[in-house]
Amino acid sequence: MATKKQTLQTKRRALSSAGLRMTRQRALILDIISQGHEHLDADEVYRLARERKPSLSLSTVYRNLQTLKKLGLVKELHFDESHHHYEAKPSAEHHHLICLGCGKIVEVECGLSHKMRQEIAREKGFEVTGVEVHMTGYCAKCRQKGK
Amino acid sequence: MATKKQTLQTKRRALSSAGLRMTRQRALILDIISQGHEHLDADEVYRLARERKPSLSLSTVYRNLQTLKKLGLVKELHFDESHHHYEAKPSAEHHHLICLGCGKIVEVECGLSHKMRQEIAREKGFEVTGVEVHMTGYCAKCRQKGK
């Protein structure tokens, strides 16, 4: 199971070809974001990272999130809050359902968004590079509780 | 053309039934947001409003945007920025295309998002109350310039 080391190599190459370096801090941040717990905000990344490297500074987290976003290794999400959330760039495009009752965020894959993308590209002459879909509502659990 | 006065009445009723009042400031803010220039952020609303009522305070703008959002008269958008944007709640659901070249924001109506909504509701047991779709890319003009 050399998977983790392999993806690190892939990422190192991605960085390198942009003249960027793989520092300990950057690797740590990348690792945390790739770790599975998604939709972290900058501060959550910071706190998790400090568990492993207490000297890390918050500005480094912000700077790296920017860098990794530009590089396309990390995706920035804009939920209904005054700060951003981040997730590892997923292999398959997926979108987010946000429960207004319990705050839970569910990911959904949706074949339709691809079609939507094409339709809009054609209709407006746009070259679409990214799609972000957020739906808000109430999850099954909260619907029962509420009524 | 009593349209404007009519919609103001409608809004006054919406407020009233929630125990809220139609103040001069609130009417002003509503008017600015309904005015057509959309996707304003709080500060832009503030600046436009002050042209007509210089004593208005920024906190009042923020408080009213919150109130009107809860009431459903105004919609909050979350673009790729560290602050929010607002638009009048539209009659027809529409979504946003953001050009990464020139920053222009284009609105699109999209029949597919309705279908997407249903599909997801069924699949995940969610009751969907709102959908926000953002696409980023390059508009026709920027595509030509770029290449």
Place this chain on the structure above:
DNA sequence: ATGGCTGCAAAAGTTTTGCACTTCT
């Protein structure tokens, strides 16, 4: 009149930046 609303000022929260020093490559 009374409860919502406003303006002001201050606080809280998020993100960026300048600078001297360190560390990858």
Place this chain on the structure above:
DNA sequence: AGAAGTGCAAAACTTTTGCAGCCAT
């Protein structure tokens, strides 16, 4: 060696809040 990256502290921005007085109903 040299450019990119880091930590720290301070600044810049966005948004929220407490409070005394005001105003719509």
